[in-house]
Amino acid sequence: MNCIVCLKQVPDTETQIKIAQDGMSVVTDNIKWVMNPYDEYAVEEALRLREKFGGEVTVVGVGPKRVTESIRTALAMGADKGILVDDPSAAGSDSLGIARILAAVIKDLDYQLILCGKQGVDDDYGVVGSVLAELLGIPQISVVVKLEVSEDGATIKAHREVEGGTLVIESPLPALVTAQKGLNEPRYASLPGIMKAKKKPLDVKTVADLGLDAAQVGEGGAKIKVLKLSPPAEREAGKMVDGETPEEKAANLAKLLREEAKVI
Amino acid sequence: MAQGIWIVAEQREGELRKISYELVSEGRRLADQLGQPLTALLLGSNIKEKASDLGKYGADKVIVADDERLATYTTDAYAAVIAELAQAHEPAIILLGASVQGKDLSGRLAAKLGAGVAQDCVEFSIDNGSLVAKRPIYAGKAYATVTYKDSVPQIATARPNVLELNEPDESRSAEVVDASFSLDDSQLKTKVVELQQEAGGKIDLTEAERIVSGGRGMKGPENYNILEELADLIEATVGASRSAVDAGWRPHSDQVGQTGKVVSPNLYIACGISGAIQHLAGMSTSKVIVAINKDPEAPIFQKADYGVVGDLFDVVPALTEQIRKLT
Ligand SMILES: Cc1cc2nc3c(=O)[nH]c(=O)nc-3n(C[C@H](O)[C@H](O)[C@H](O)COP(=O)(O)OP(=O)(O)OC[C@H]3O[C@@H](n4cnc5c(N)ncnc54)[C@H](O)[C@@H]3O)c2cc1C
Numbered sequence: 360m361n362c363i364v365c366l367k368q369v370p371d372t373e374t375q376i377k378i379a380q381d382g383m384s385v386v387t388d389n390i391k392w393v394m395n396p397y398d399e400y401a402v403e404e405a406l407r408l409r410e411k412f413g414g415e416v417t418v419v420g421v422g423p424k425r426v427t428e429s430i431r432t433a434l435a436m437g438a439d440k441g442i443l444v445d446d447p448s449a450a451g452s453d454s455l456g457i458a459r460i461l462a463a464v465i466k467d468l469d470y471q472l473i474l475c476g477k478q479g480v481d482d483d484y485g486v487v488g489s490v491l492a493e494l495l496g497i498p499q500i501s502v503v504v505k506l507e508v509s510e511d512g513a514t515i516k517a518h519r520e521v522e523g524g525t526l527v528i529e530s531p532l533p534a535l536v537t538a539q540k541g542l543n544e545p546r547y548a549s550l551p552g553i554m555k556a557k558k559k560p561l562d563v564k565t566v567a568d569l570g571l572d573a574a575q576v577g578e579g580g581a582k583i584k585v586l587k588l589s590p591p592a593e594r595e596a597g598k599m600v601d602g603e604t605p606e607e608k609a610a611n612l613a614k615l616l617r618e619e620a621k622v623i
Numbered sequence: 624m625a626q627g628i629w630i631v632a633e634q635r636e637g638e639l640r641k642i643s644y645e646l647v648s649e650g651r652r653l654a655d656q657l658g659q660p661l662t663a664l665l666l667g668s669n670i671k672e673k674a675s676d677l678g679k680y681g682a683d684k685v686i687v688a689d690d691e692r693l694a695t696y697t698t699d700a701y702a703a704v705i706a707e708l709a710q711a712h713e714p715a716i717i718l719l720g721a722s723v724q725g726k727d728l729s730g731r732l733a734a735k736l737g738a739g740v741a742q743d744c745v746e747f748s749i750d751n752g753s754l755v756a757k758r759p760i761y762a763g764k765a766y767a768t769v770t771y772k773d774s775v776p777q778i779a780t781a782r783p784n785v786l787e788l789n790e791p792d793e794s795r796s797a798e799v800v801d802a803s804f805s806l807d808d809s810q811l812k813t814k815v816v817e818l819q820q821e822a823g824g825k826i827d828l829t830e831a832e833r834i835v836s837g838g839r840g841m842k843g844p845e846n847y848n849i850l851e852e853l854a855d856l857i858e859a860t861v862g863a864s865r866s867a868v869d870a871g872w873r874p875h876s877d878q879v880g881q882t883g884k885v886v887s888p889n890l891y892i893a894c895g896i897s898g899a900i901q902h903l904a905g906m907s908t909s910k911v912i913v914a915i916n917k918d919p920e921a922p923i924f925q926k927a928d929y930g931v932v933g934d935l936f937d938v939v940p941a942l943t944e945q946i947r948k949l950t
């Protein structure tokens with residue numbers, strides 16, 4: 360069973376986000392770049408499926424050269440090979456553009472399952488997976504917290520989280536799933552894993568290599584245009600609730616919530 | 624030329640979900656600005672009687688796609704039907720809920736129509752005839768204002784619990800029409816096997832008006848009963864920090880934060896939660912934030928409207944007691 364994992368590189372979740380002077384982008388100096396946390400679940404699930412069914416795990420990323428590092432991390436976790444599409448014309452792509460590039464890479468590969476993260480923790484879109492599935496003409500199951508593959512490797516049964524419950528969905532393969540926290544506990548790259556990863560194949564491609572027209576991707580091909588970035592509204596300084604004893608504090612808080620905030 | 628605003632209503636087991644009314648309310652405001660009609664799409668099985676409610680909240684027209692195969696949401700069926708209808712009627716804007724369903728559907732629909740999609744928006748406006756949407760990025764550490772370029776239609780999903788709800792107008796009614804669509808069984812690849820409802824039928828965190836959350840300060844799973852008791856009293860849903868979830872005290876679905884649920888309730892009470900950046904990202908758009916923590920230096924107090932320094936094992940039960948006295 361061959362799996363493909365789409366990997367996005369994002370700023371570490373610890374990052375304080377600062378908006379650049381142009382008001383259009385985020386300051387990227389001193390950012391620690393990591394594999395999107397949801398993609399770690401995707402990599403882990405692919406590795407577990409390989410352990411059970413055999414086959415190969417290929418990691419595909421679109422982005423600048425620094426993304427190589429995150430692909431190497433996935434290879435060190437155990438993935439077999441990596442493909443990076445590094446092309447200036449891809450910069451400024453929206454979800455549609457990224458999915459077009461991924462589809463162009465993946466369409467010629469032999470695969471049964473594609474795994475993406477539920478969403479990138481940078482732009483919080485959560486769109487690339489479903490666009491990619493549509494472009495490839497395969498079914499999608501998103502926000503998956505449990506995945507079972509039938510013994511014959513022909514169908515999957517996935518549990519997806521919905522408001523107030525879980526939906527169990529069956530799909531034939533090939534299919535695309537997006538990983539939600541809870542799917543598994545991602546492994547750490549071991550030292551031998553890191554050594555081995557250095558020798559694993561990592562192809563770098565351009566948009567032209569994929570036979571894509573540069574006008575379909577990047578800013579030119581984007582249907583979504585960012586007008587500006589802004590910081591969140593400052594919250595006004597709150598008050599500390601007085602009281603000598605916990606009971607007094609609780610009484611004062613209850614009163615404030617009822618009379619001032621009017622929320623209970 | 625593409626004309627009109629569509630909203631995709633959401634139903635589960637034949638009942639309209641609150642987000643549907645939020646979408647109609649917002650759609651009405653935008654339609655008035657544009658001077659164009661507002662249409663609601665309602666997909667389901669034996670669902671037609673629900674159409675009138677959408678009219679009361681402001682829809683001019685409701686297109687009902689009634690089919691057994693649409694009873695429960697599946698990506699395949701819903702995306703196929705909505706894309707076909709959109710191609711036939713050419714709306715300028717389609718709004719969906721940023722619910723699990725809407726977020727699953729939006730990208731698929733956008734790809735089918737070759738359109739742009741803005742996910743999880745909290746504010747909309749019209750500028751020069753185009754939709755402008757404001758959406759949190761980095762889990763709310765910043766906001767992006769986006770618009771569309773050569774996109775027909777302009778697709779967006781709206782975060783639940785954020786948009787203002789209209790007062791239903793009993794005298795308003797919408798024109799209700801049956802959708803004409805051709806849904807071929809060969810398009811339906813996935814199958815819903817089962818819906819496992821959470822016990823107690825509690826309101827999901829993303830839709831809750833009030834949330835009481837507990838973190839590592841709760842010390843163990845057995846102590847959440849004091850939060851449950853408070854939550855029951857004020858009709859709140861119980862949430863958790865990642866530490867509490869990773870310790871196995873609470874299920875993953877309870878986690879609030881950057882890698883959990885992003886919530887916007889009217890009231891968020893954080894108990895024994897320090898206020899790590901990833902947690903704050905998930906709840907800082909709550910209208911009123913209360914923090915109960917024994918460490919006066921805990922970062923959560925910088926975000927709290929009301930801070931109580933104290934032992935949660937004393938303060939929480941006392942708070943429950945005091946609120947009970949008020950009611
Ligand atoms: C990639 C990544 C993603 C993450 N995503 C999330 C996320 O989505 N959500 C999230 O919550 N975290 C997330 N985290 C984890 C986050 O960094 C923190 O570790 C976590 O939020 C801390 O949880 P906590 O506040 O419950 O625990 P702690 O930080 O240990 O805080 C416990 C608090 O309880 C107080 N306390 C203890 N006893 C009492 C008492 N008796 N009475 C009153 N107060 C008491 C203490 O003073 C302390 O402030 C993420 C981390 C990473 C690396």
Ligand SMILES: Nc1ncnc2c1ncn2[C@@H]1O[C@H](COP(=O)(O)O)[C@@H](O)[C@H]1O
Nearest residue numbers: 365366421475476478479484485486487
């Ligand atoms: N530039 C990219 N390269 C590879 N995969 C991506 C890229 N962007 C998004 N993805 C995949 O799509 C998922 C959702 O991303 P997004 O739609 O951007 O929130 C990610 O978790 C990845 O699996």
